[in-house]
Amino acid sequence: MAQEKRGVAMVSGASSGFGRRIAQVLCRQGYSVVALARRADRLKLLADEDTTGAILPLVADVRDRDGLALALDELPAEFRDISVLVNNAGLSRGFGPLQSGSHDSWREMIDTNITGLLNLSGLVLPRLASRGSGHVVNIGSIAANYPYMGGNVYAATKAFVHQLSLNMRVDLQGTGVRVSCVAPGMAKTEFAKVRYGGDEECADALYRDIEPLTPDDVAEAVAWCLAQPARVNVNMIELMPVEQHFGLGFAGSPPVPPGGAQGA
Numbered sequence: 001m002a003q004e005k006r007g008v009a010m011v012s013g014a015s016s017g018f019g020r021r022i023a024q025v026l027c028r029q030g031y032s033v034v035a036l037a038r039r040a041d042r043l044k045l046l047a048d049e050d051t052t053g054a055i056l057p058l059v060a061d062v063r064d065r066d067g068l069a070l071a072l073d074e075l076p077a078e079f080r081d082i083s084v085l086v087n088n089a090g091l092s093r094g095f096g097p098l099q100s101g102s103h104d105s106w107r108e109m110i111d112t113n114i115t116g117l118l119n120l121s122g123l124v125l126p127r128l129a130s131r132g133s134g135h136v137v138n139i140g141s142i143a144a145n146y147p148y149m150g151g152n153v154y155a156a157t158k159a160f161v162h163q164l165s166l167n168m169r170v171d172l173q174g175t176g177v178r179v180s181c182v183a184p185g186m187a188k189t190e191f192a193k194v195r196y197g198g199d200e201e202c203a204d205a206l207y208r209d210i211e212p213l214t215p216d217d218v219a220e221a222v223a224w225c226l227a228q229p230a231r232v233n234v235n236m237i238e239l240m241p242v243e244q245h246f247g248l249g250f251a252g253s254p255p256v257p258p259g260g261a262q263g264a
Contacts, residue, residue: 006030008082012062012120013089015042017189018139021215022086022222027054029223034058034079036071036120037089062089062116065123072123081131085124086222087117088139090157095150106153113157117164125172133176133230137222138165140183142238146246158183162236169233178233180225185240187213210243 009026013019015037023035027050036058037043043057056079060071090113093105117138128134143155144162165181172179188207217239225234 005032007084008032008034008079009084009086010034010036010058010082010120010124011086011088012036012116014046015039018184018187018215018218019086019088020046021219022088023055024050025216025219025223026084026086026226027052029227031084032056032079034075034082036060036062062120063111065119068119069123082124082127083131083134084137084226085121085128085134086137086139087120087161089116089120090139090161092154097150098152101153109153109157113154114160117161121168125168125177128177129172129175135178135180135226136165136168136172137180137182137225138168139218139222140165140181142183142185142240142246144183145238166235169235176230178230180234181236182218182221182225183236183238184213184218184221185238185244186210187215187218189215210241212241213239 006029009023009031011019011023011026011033014023014033014035016039019035019037020042023033023046027033032054034056035043035046038059038061040057040059043059047055047057056076058071058075060068062068091109093108094102096102121136125136128136138161140161141155141158143151144158147155162181162183165179169179186207221237221239225237228234
């Protein structure tokens with residue numbers, strides 16, 4: 001029996017981590033998926049692993065609004081009627097205190113986590129509103145609510161995601177479009193490696209005394225939000241490892257690579 005088609009989902013940051021797994025889970029559940037990210041080789045691998053042809057790689061950078069607009073305008077007809085937007089693209093740089101942070105790192109986080117989310121949302125929300133139904137899921141972080149050493153600018157960008165999600169829902173009242181925010185705690189993806197500038201030893205040390213979340217955990221939370229009856233809006237889901245307290249799950253500061261960790 002053929003699987004029921006559930007519409008088109010666009011997932012940003014789909015080349016790795018949460019985004020990659022969200023794309024796979026939604027595809028498995030009957031969505032056609034526009035997998036958006038910068039790394040063409042990673043997107044090709046994702047699409048090649050799918051035998052249904054339901055994953056469309058879309059190489060674009062959420063920081064480039066004009067490039068995004070062009071990419072969306074050129075979507076094949078069968079992928080244009082987007083009903084689900086998962087704003088997942090995001091990153092963090094460094095664990096340094098604010099007073100010794102890197103302006104370049106701050107700018108990269110703000111441009112991706114805030115401006116990128118606004119760019120993509122600004123282009124897709126009118127489509128959702130005009131169709132009279134849909135769902136936006138923004139991937140936040142518990143860092144938005146629980147401070148930890150070195151979280152500063154990254155945490156602030158995720159606080160923005162949380163607050164924008166609430167206001168987005170207010171703005172979309174009467175359109176039939178739902179808005180959710182999924183806020184994970186410590187999870188094992190390449191996110192930590194990026195944050196530590198490629199230092200795998202420091203990234204692995206972050207999880208030494210804890211069993212972290214997996215991309216599956218976060219993808220299933222997203223899928224659960226989408227699966228609720230149309231009358232239900234899931235405003236927020238927080239999830240974290242059982243061993244994690246409201247912070248980074250260990251006493252003291254996060255591991256610092258040799259030479260120090262710049263950035264926020």
